[in-house]
Amino acid sequence: MKRIKYLLPLFLVVVSLSGKKPDQVQYFHAPTFDAKHLENSFELVDFNDTIPNDTLFIVKNETGLIHSYFRNILTGVCIDGECRLLDITLHWTVTGRYLGFRLPQGEFLSKSEHEPFLKKDYERLHELLADPFSALGNYKIDELVPKVDENDVDGVTAATIPGVEDYIVEDAVYSTYTIWHIVHGNTRKLIENHTRENLQPSLLVEILDSKNNSDRVWGLENLPGELTRTTELEMKLFELIANEDPTISGKAIESISPAMLADEQKQLQLFSYFDNSSFSSQRKILNKLEKAPFLASTIEFRLAEKLSSLNGSMIKNVLDLFTIHQIKQVESEEIIAGLLDHENEFIARKAFQFLEKHPTDNKKIERQLRKHENRF
Structure with missing residues (x-):
């Protein structure tokens, strides 16, 4: 390890003299919808976590619709009794889904014994952060690594508890845990609430038109009952009834309001999906027609x-x-x-x-x- 510590500054000097900068580490999934131009604004919020930062950045597209969010994270991650600064920017979609992360120029993440992440480690982390149902949500950080005798020569590399290995980057349990909980913790809840408070028909259409099913489900589950149903939004709701995913299809049927069914043509449009629907969706269609005025x-x-x-x-x-x-x-x-x-x-x-x-x-x-x- 001493050799690596001495070689790293030399590498930085060589890079500096050559005029090149280390590649910036960044990984992103597809957003809920694409945008031609993005602009950032911010709000000061209480995240109610241990990160000393109160700024949530809100990213809007060229028409003023919320596109995504991000938060700059600066905190300590303690490894083997030593703490290293975690400097990372985390991004979420408009629905609160994990979007990606970016490290400052020249910054890197560390594993046990302060080994820098390799490309495969960043890719693995990116994959793990996209799972909102990770087993990491069931543990406290001090439960992940078995306690060992401090005189044990192998104490610094103690294995994680059984069943967690599939949810962490190898030899980076604390970093994985810390980042995952920031991604899926209070910040995500605040983001979802912010989007709910700013929902409008045009934004919902973009969300429901997403290629990501979790975005679509989020849009259907958070459709405000008092929201004005534009023609474009109503068309999108009917279109999703034919979706192959039974969850989306069922929620799309449930989103059809009795007021919409006061129109005979819309009743016929809803019923047009009956023959090709699953048994469950057929029952949902009949239940909706029961609530129609006629x-x-x-x-x-x-x-x-x-x-x-x-x-x-x-x-x-x-x-x-x-x-x-x-x-x-x-x-x-x-x-x-x-x-x-x-x-x-x-x-x-x-x-x-x-x-x-x-x-x-x-x-x-x-x-x-x-x-x-x-x-x-």
């Missing part, structure tokens, strides 16, 4: 036509929808009456219960009900 006659008839091909649980959902909106088409009533002869006792009973409570002047249906009244 049920479009076209949807009523199409659902009635599908009854014979649906399973018992879905038939119950459709009949519940029909009960709420009191169907009026004779064709729909007769299709439901046809279920009275269904071989599935559950389905036949549900049809009977529905028709028994549904007022009708259709004599044919009345005869069918009398025929089956002793059966149920």
Whole structure:
């Protein structure tokens, strides 16, 4: 180690004389959305952590939308009884997702025995920081390395506790832990709150249009109920119903408000996804239509036509929808009456219960009900 300590200043002198500077270490993931031009502003906030810094930088694009955030970190990381300054800038997307990090020119991160990070170590750190569900969130820093006898000659290189190796850079447990907790701690919560307070339709469209699914989920989960729904935003919400990810599809359906379904065309647009949706999403669509001010006659008839091909649980959902909106088409009533002869006792009973409570002047249906009244 003494040789390395003496060689490092010599290397810096050579670089200085040659007129070249060491490459700046920086790693970034794709942002939530691209921008042509970025401008920085800042706010003084209480991060409620041990970092002696109260400045959160807010990055906006050319139209004034929040694009990302960053924070300059200057703190000590103690390794083997000695502390080294951690000087790093951490970046988050507009949704609070880890975006990347940058070190000042000539700065580097250290491992045990103060070995500088190699390129593979920085790449590994970048990968680990992107995981918000890391096991590091379950530990305190003094729990990561087993306590050893201070007279043990191997004490400075003690292994980390079992199960944590997959979540740290090798021989850099303290640095990995410290940076991960800054990335996913109070700063992230403050960033998310700041974005929520500044949400507007155009920003939400950018978030929902992200190629990153966690960004999209964040946008759907944080959609303000009182927010004005622009045409562009509504189109994006409907578009996401067809997303292959069931989480995104389901949340997109849940984001459709009853006020939107006061428009018959929007009801039809929502229902257009029914046939190609999963069972779960189909139920969500029916639940949304229950909350609509009325049920479009076209949807009523199409659902009635599908009854014979649906399973018992879905038939119950459709009949519940029909009960709420009191169907009026004779064709729909007769299709439901046809279920009275269904071989599935559950389905036949549900049809009977529905028709028994549904007022009708259709004599044919009345005869069918009398025929089956002793059966149920």
